[in-house]
Amino acid sequence: MRETPLKNEHISLGARMVDFAGWYMPVTYTNIKEEHLRVRTKAGLFDVSHMGRYWFAGRDHIKLVDKIISNSRATMAPGQIRYSVIMNGQGGILDDVLVYSAGDDGTLLVVNAGNRDVIWKWIERERKGFVVDITDMSNDYAMIAMQGPESVNLLNKVSDVDTRSLKYYRFTRGTVLGEPQVLVSRTGYTGEDGFELIMPAGQAARFWRELLNVGKSLGVGPAGLGCRDTLRLEAGMPLHGHEITDTINPLEAGLDWAVRLDKEDFIGKQATLALQKEGLKMKLVGLHVEGKRIPRQGQEVYRDGKPVGRICSGTMAPWLDQVIATAFVPANATTVGTLYHVEFKGKGTKKVEPGEVMFKAIVVPLPFYKRPGKK
Amino acid sequence: MARPDNVRYLATHEWGRLEKDGTVVVGITDFAVEQLNDLTFVDLPEKGDKVTRGEAFGEIESVKAVSDLISPVSGKVVAVNDTVSSDDFSALKKDAFGAGWLIKVKPDNPKDLDSAKSKADYEKQLAEEAH
Incomplete structure (x- = not known):
């Protein structure tokens, strides 16, 4: 089983560990209900390091991203994030992803843990003919989500990020717990306000401990995959393998807003147009x-x-x-x-x-x- | 929690205890309760129903999964724990081998229990599963 840099932190907190998509991950530290309610009323800390983080740069990288995603990358402002799906040629959903625009400098794609290899192979297949540089940053960096109404107060205590100007689905880089250039996004998978932090893997354990420590007075606690699932379902967010699969089209899943059929050709567009014409x-x-x-x-x-x-x-x-x-x-x-x-x-x-x-x-x-x- | 020596265990985490009056009390172990964690629902038989050794007599459900409840003996149900049956799991969480019992069975053959595991064998199984 694959492990994140935070495995030992979870074990020392007494987490119940399970195999999730081939990853050894915490499902609960106490129980789902308590952790769920904590995120809705205070804030919870999630280890989301198992997700894939792929960095695209180079002359044609925006074109390549726009070929594989359903949403539009070319029209994004630097610092903006968009939700998108990646479809196969039949219009089925291979994965849902977050797309981070760093302007012309690059694009970050955050993909689901269970689909890391599928998407990497998909990109390898589709990149031919494009001048691009693609880096798998997944193992060199860790990712921690802080989710819940107290997240903003926690981030204010530990970073120089201006949380008032950091809007929903935007990201910035800032100094967090003394570490410069931490990527901070106002995103999440819980239906609450919150942030996701990407830091060097070697810093992850220190971040985890210090965030829990500083957050204690705000009611912040660790939250496992169990409540991540109940939180996302309450918030109506799809989970790949459940609401969306490689035989389900985004229109069927109610994700029309993430499919830009007015965009130039992209993989899955023709199949989606055909389905739209035919009727769901x-x-x-x-x-x-x-x-x-x-x-x-x-x-x-x-x-x-x-x-x-x-x-x-x-x-x-x-x-x-x-x-x-x-x-x-x-x-x-x-x-x-x-x-x-x-x-x-x-x-x-x-x-x-x-x-x-x-x-x-x-x-x-x-x-x-x-x-x-x-x- | 110290597990009792005077009950027999199933690999599927149920236990049975032969009482002085010849009935067998059936429950699930503290380990099962711990694993199920967020319990939401239990479906138990009624007084007078028949149960069969090695077969499901009910279901217990948590946020994550549904599990069959397997009977360690064949016989007739003579009592049901009404507290647990009404989906109040506090007793089950606190005292799985006592107040958290599930059903009481008048066994066709009390020797059914002999084929179940001793405490030592059950704990050996748990240790093996942990790896």
């Missing part, structure tokens, strides 16, 4: 599920007693205290309030009485959760 068959929706049971990935979604869709992700949402799920359902029945059902077969007897096997699942708007004050 399935579309992603959010569901509120009655009861306490959690629908799992692949479970069928019923309408009028017939299976018509499939669950992507489900959880007991800790902040909402409600079972929520995402699912692909027929595109012509996605209106808020539409009634579906999911089935739970009891192994005991509690839920197998007639009429108690099918649980109501009602379409609700995505995201399930929006932080206060955010439009």
